[in-house]
Structure formats: structure tokens, C-alpha cells
Amino acid sequence: MGGGGGVASTTVVESREWYLAAYAPENVPTSDHLKLRTVTVSLEYDSIADQHLALQLLFISVDPYLRSTITGREGDLYLPQPPLNKALTGFGIARVVRSKNNNFNEGDIVINPFSPIAEYYVVPSDFLRKIDLSANIALPNYLSCLGIPGLTAWVAIEVIGNPKPGSNIFISAAAGGVGMLAGQLAKLKGCRVVGSTGSDKKVQLLKDEFGYDEGFNYHKESDFDAALAKYFPNGIDIYLDNVGGKMLDAVLNHINIGGHIVISGMMSQYNKIPAEREGVKNLLNMVGKDVKMEGFLCGSYLNKIGEFTQQMEKYIKEEKIKPKHKINQGIESFYESFASLFSSSNLGKVIVQVAI
Incomplete structure (x- = not known):
């Protein structure tokens, strides 16, 4: 069981994360609203609660719906407004660095629909799902076709x-x-x-x-x-x-x-x-x-996830569905990636690759 990315033996890491500094009721949010900071994350095994995992973020999806969650108005799209000064969340793919759950091993690649937009973080294992790498489906597809x-x-x-x-x-x-x-x-x-x-x-x-x-x-x-x-x-x-x-x-x-x-x-x-x-x-x-x-x-429609996944995986393998991704590099590119959704500059699904 390896940690991945050279962090298996590390007990403390510096992690950059995007957080909400102020709500943005109108217009495209600016760097006054979304800010990047560095925090310290403990990867010490004993510091992680039972049934929790320490994860290294690999990819994060950049989606328009996030705009409606940071207006400061409850009710837009009926999605909860995130708290200020906390890491924003999105649909992400991560590598398990430490595990306090017997169903997950260090090195597993998982999907997290509520991933903090942070290089490293610790979360409960409740909503995580392992990716079967033997399916030979490129990881960004899990944030587009299968996301x-x-x-x-x-x-x-x-x-x-x-x-x-x-x-x-x-x-x-x-x-x-x-x-x-x-x-x-x-x-x-x-x-x-x-x-x-x-x-x-x-x-x-x-x-x-x-x-x-x-x-x-x-x-x-x-x-x-x-x-x-x-x-x-x-x-x-x-x-x-x-x-x-x-x-x-x-x-x-x-x-x-x-x-x-x-x-x-x-x-x-x-x-x-x-x-x-x-x-x-x-x-x-x-x-x-x-x-x-x-x-x-x-x-x-979460009750249809199984049917959707089975059909879409089949289409991908048969090359009947062809995704196109705009992959930007580094967590620091998240703000520009998000702002670009409201222009005509992108071709296909926008994703940020945070780590290899």
C-alpha cells in the first residue's frame, strides 16, 4: 500500500485551498470573493478520525452551478450557500494518502462529489467511491461523461x-x-x-x-x-x-x-x-x-446512477461518446478556470489538474 506522490511518509503538508472570502450577489465573481491560501494539514495516522481518509486532490471539476451557491442568497437553485472563510467544494478525484476505513487502501483513487478545492484534506468516507482503474477509462472522464x-x-x-x-x-x-x-x-x-x-x-x-x-x-x-x-x-x-x-x-x-x-x-x-x-x-x-x-x-435522479454509469461506460468504450476536455494545470488556475465559464473561451468540459 503506497501513498502516492511521495507523501506516504510525510506527517504534515502545506496545502493550498480556495475559499470564499465574500459572497458575490451579481456579476462574475472576482479575486475579492474567491481567494487562495495555504493551510497546514496533518497526515499523522493518529490524528485522523475513524472512518475518515486523508486525500490528495488530483482533478477538480469546474462547474457553472457553483455560481449560484456563492450569491449569499438562499434559494438559488435550492443549493445551500457555503460558509465564508471555508474551503469551497466541487466534484473531485483524489488519491488516498491515509485511511482509517478498511474499505479503502492507501493509493486508491476515489471520486468525491463534495471535495474541498484543496491540495490535501481529511474527510469522512461516506460519499467516496473507488474508481476501478482496470476499466481503462481516463480519469478526466469521471468528471465529464461519468460526472x-x-x-x-x-x-x-x-x-x-x-x-x-x-x-x-x-x-x-x-x-x-x-x-x-x-x-x-x-x-x-x-x-x-x-x-x-x-x-x-x-x-x-x-x-x-x-x-x-x-x-x-x-x-x-x-x-x-x-x-x-x-x-x-x-x-x-x-x-x-x-x-x-x-x-x-x-x-x-x-x-x-x-x-x-x-x-x-x-x-x-x-x-x-x-x-x-x-x-x-x-x-x-x-x-x-x-x-x-x-x-x-x-x-x-441519484436512483438512476447505476443505469447511467453502465450505459455511459459502454458508450465510452465503444467510442460512441467522445468527450472534450479543457484541462488547466495547478490549483492556482481554478479562479481563471471558473471565470472562463462565463465567456466563450472554452471548448468542452473545464477541469483543473491539481496533481499527477
Whole structure:
């Protein structure tokens, strides 16, 4: 049983961690809100409580939902606001350095859905899950295809949307962590898929790598009604909404009778206070067209994790699902990685690699 990373014989380490210094009610959070500091972590075996593990963080997922948890307002996405001056948390992959649980050995690689964004930390073992390295699945895939973005895309397409072959599907933020997977899942179900994204390069990526039939740059196609009329001459059967706002309003004019709008996020609204968020004017179309609009959180579908994992692992091994990752190096890159989610600079799922 080895520790990994040369820390097996070390009893105390310095660990850098990102913490919340102040809540950010609006706009993209700055370095005044998210700060990096160095703390001391004891890896002494006797200092670790029973059923706890000392972990070295290897990868951390960078996800838009974190924005709604640091506004200082309870109720945004119904996610709890983290306490100030404590390490932020995210979906991470870590190596076991010390174990006070017989189910985990030093050197095991684990998934932690509530990982502190810290180089080293000690946590209870309750929510940790070992990764089977013999599956030969690259570790970043557990933060994309097999992580929160993958589960979100799978629930939206396979469970809630459940489209028929030939359905016309529209996906916004299509080159992001959720959109890139949702489009591929929809194509596997025999659908026609169109995506919107923020650059011509991303539009090409949608078609060349993710199998989208069409895509458009929403910065160039500023008249969303005209764009949707062009790309959906037969209307939209299912819309996976990741942005909200003006795009959602335009979709309501082009959704087909009996259509389904599945909402997994509203990135265009995350940095606005509630009073300044954009309203939706075309809701009357839901009545006239018998449209169903449904939002969801992944936490409501944890009972389907087994089915999701089995199906997605199969798709990955058969190369039917191809992820794309933007991996930034070093824990110090977390802030810039997070801020980049609200620009058009990233291609695919954003991940920070903290250690090897």
C-alpha cells in the first residue's frame, strides 16, 4: 500500500485551498470573493478520525452551478450557500494518502462529489467511491461523461426528453460540458440536433467532433427568432435549455405542438440579481401548443446512477461518446478556470489538474 506522490511518509503538508472570502450577489465573481491560501494539514495516522481518509486532490471539476451557491442568497437553485472563510467544494478525484476505513487502501483513487478545492484534506468516507482503474477509462472522464455533466445530459435526453427517432432537438450552450454530451446522446437516438454556441470555432467543433447536424454562433445570429426559423423549418420538438433568457423566449415561438422544454441551467441569468433577470414573454405558447416545460436537479435522479454509469461506460468504450476536455494545470488556475465559464473561451468540459 503506497501513498502516492511521495507523501506516504510525510506527517504534515502545506496545502493550498480556495475559499470564499465574500459572497458575490451579481456579476462574475472576482479575486475579492474567491481567494487562495495555504493551510497546514496533518497526515499523522493518529490524528485522523475513524472512518475518515486523508486525500490528495488530483482533478477538480469546474462547474457553472457553483455560481449560484456563492450569491449569499438562499434559494438559488435550492443549493445551500457555503460558509465564508471555508474551503469551497466541487466534484473531485483524489488519491488516498491515509485511511482509517478498511474499505479503502492507501493509493486508491476515489471520486468525491463534495471535495474541498484543496491540495490535501481529511474527510469522512461516506460519499467516496473507488474508481476501478482496470476499466481503462481516463480519469478526466469521471468528471465529464461519468460526472455531473454526463448525468445532467443523460437525464435530460434519456429520461426526461426521451425523444423519438427523427425528433428535432435544439441544445443551447452546446459546446459546454453538458451540451457536448447531450448532443451526442440525442444523435444516438436518431434525432436531428442543432446547437447554439458562442464562436465559429465552437460551431465547427459541434459538427466535426460531436456529430451535430447544424450549429450557429449566437453572437452573429443576434435575431434568435430568425435563426430558429432558419435552422428549424419544421419546428422544435425538444429544447435542452442551458442559458435561459432571450433564447428560451425565442424557442417558445418555435416549439412544436406537444413539445418539451427541459431546463438544466440558465447561465445567462446566473450573474444577475433576481430583480434584473430577464423575463419570458412568450409563455402563452405553452398553452396553445400544449408544451411541457420541466426543470431538474441531478440530485433528484441519484436512483438512476447505476443505469447511467453502465450505459455511459459502454458508450465510452465503444467510442460512441467522445468527450472534450479543457484541462488547466495547478490549483492556482481554478479562479481563471471558473471565470472562463462565463465567456466563450472554452471548448468542452473545464477541469483543473491539481496533481499527477
